Amino acid sequence: MKMGPRLDLRQSQSLVMTPQLQQAIRLLALSNLEIESFIAEELDKNPLLEMARDEQAPTADARDTDSGDLGEAAARDGFEGHEGIDGDLAPAEPQSADRLLEQGAEAGDAPLDVDFDSETFMHDSNADMGRGQDGGLSMEGGVSGVGGGDDGVDFDSFAGASLSLHDHLLMQAGQSLDEPVLSVARGLIDQIDEVGYFTGSVLEMSQRLDVPGVLVEQALAAVQGFDPAGVGARSLAECIAIQAREADRYDPAMARLIENLDLLAEGKLSQLKRICGVDDEDLGDMVRELRGYDPKPGLRFSAERTEAITPDIFVAKTKQGWAIELNSASLPRVLVNRSYYAELSRDAQDKTSKAWLSDCLTNANWLIKALDQRARTIVKVATEIVKQQEGFFLNGVEQLRPMTLRTVAEAVEMHESTISRVTSNKYLSCAHGIFELKYFFTSGIASADGGEAVSAETVKSHIRALIAAEDAKAILSDDSLVDxxxxxxxxxxxxxxxxxxxxxxxxxxxxxxxxxAISAKAG
Incomplete structure (x- = not known):
């Protein structure tokens, strides 16, 4: 056999995940707030991208800036005039990621000029919608997407940094204690957890600080006198006892009740009456007093702020059907400044500068197309969810049907993984509250009469209702609940x-x- 180099032609197929395709897939799984952070990073990297302001809204006379308004383009191309599920029109078919890549490769430098009429910007958010005669949101422009604009005053931005529990205790120690108790108290405060309990021991602190145990006890007693009442306690009983003393309710009977909290938790009221030497009325008063104390006094100084959930999608019932819109308040409108691109192109002389500028323009166009594709896909999936779970949106959780990712994927002709990404970290706001999109995908429970299966969430709502309505004298066992x-x-x-x-x-x-039984005594 002859040995030597030679040329052969072979055909093969392979799937290549281009950076643009990876970006388009990654954007699907991000929430609106995460998208906002992502866009901010892209704005720092790409000089041709900029955030749209109200005065920059594209018009028929403003052709030098490409708009990346994420939902208005979707409304213009397919969603405008959407009559909801009950109507005849359906959202336009979103393009696949592969198709998006093909268009991007062919038109990386194609202009993206748009001409929106004034009504588009009149209805670019849920708050701008007028109220229809049926009390629902009026949607003259159909499904509106995401637009820029002034979202109003953000009062949260005026909130100062919250004072932590440790800072609050150290401030009180500095104002009321002197050395050497102050130094020991500071060491004790360092070992108080976020709930407000002292997690160390007097002996360990005495050895570590090389001070007498009596001094540590004195400092701990001082810390336990700080606000909030109950802080610095070593156990639940001590925490409650401190608060009872603060309220001048720590009499011998209350002291014995606090020492036997385990009996109270077990509902052994007769035994507690004998131990405390009180009758039913006095025991009920003492239990009510205990309920007024805070078992975790330090949590009111928690440094973590409770963040309100921002919905990504709004769903409202109208005369024409269901109105589905993306939340415009949490997504900015991105623009490609083509006039700035033209200016930089004139100044670019070498090939490196021209190549860099071309990449910036291509990436900017890609980003806008990917964001628009994301908006279209989310609206299409949300529309199918509303269609499948219309009973829930009309009547509540008792009408929630079992639904899987495959059901929605087959209906919208997408892959299950795409549906999973679209429904991750996304929240929907409707008349019944705010729900994660994943909430609507539940397993099915077989019907006793052989009828249609019901959702597990529906069964849970019935269990909750049955237990809430049960009589204190006839508590329902699990077997009774089954029946x-x-x-x-x-x-x-x-x-x-x-x-x-x-x-x-x-x-x-x-x-x-x-x-x-305990509640009856306390009531």
Missing amino acids: LLHAKGFDLARRTVAKYRESLGLGSSVQRRRQK
Whole structure:
């Protein structure tokens, strides 16, 4: 056989994940707030990208700036005139990522000029919608997407940094204590957790600071006198006792009750009456007093702020059907400044500068197309979810149907992984509240009469309602719940009912009977 170099022609197929395709896929899984952060990073890297201001809204006379308004373009190209699920029109078919890549490769430098009429910008957010005669949101322009604009005053931005528990305690120590107690108190405060409990020991602090144990006890007593009441306690009983002393309610009977909190938790009220030497009325007063104390006093100084959930999608019922729109308040409008590109092109002399400028323009156009594709896909998937779960949006959780990713994927002709990305970290706001899109995908429970399966969330709502309505003298066992649910048409095993009950944070029949007995005494 002759050995030597030679040339051969071979054909093969392979899937190549280009950076643009990876970016388009990654954007699908991001929430609106994450998209805003992503856009901010792109603005820093690409000089041709800029944020649109109200005065920069594109018009028929403004042709030098390309608009990346994420939803208005979607409305113009397919969603405008959308009559909802009950209407005849449907959203335009979103382009696949591969098709998006092909268009980007062919038209990387193609102008993206747009001509929006004034009505588009009159209705670019849920807040701008007028109220229809039926009380729903009026949508003359159909499904509106994401637009820029002034979102109003952000009052959260005026909030100062919250004072932490440690800073609050150190401030009080500096104002009320002197050396050497002050130094020991500072060491003790360092070992107080976020709940407000002292997690160390007097002996360890004495050895570590090389001070007498009596001094540590004195400093700890001083810290326990600080605000909030109960801070610096070493146990729940000590925390409650400190607050009882603060309220001048720490008498011998209350002291014995606090020493036997485990009996109270177990509902052994008769035994507690004997230990405390009180009657039913006095015990009820003492239990009510205990309920007014804070078992975790340090949490009110928690440094973590509670962040409100910002919905990504708004759903409202109108006369024409369902109106579905992206939240314009949380997504900025991105523009490609073509006049600036032309100016830089005139000054670019060498090939390196021209290549860099061309890449910037291509990437900017790509970003706008990817964001527009993301908006279209989210609206299309949300529309199908509303269609599949229309009973929920009309009547609440009891009408929630079992639904899988495959069901939606087949309806919108997308892959299940795409549906999973679209529904991740996205929230939908409707008349019944704010829900994560994943909430609408639930398993099915077989019907007792052989009818249509129901959602697990529907079953949980019935379990919650049955337990909430139970009589204190006739607590429902899991077997009783099975029988009641079977009468409602739900074919469930006892272990399934127990699992759903526990997932709702509801105790067993014994625990609920004990809790209701304590509540009756305290009431």
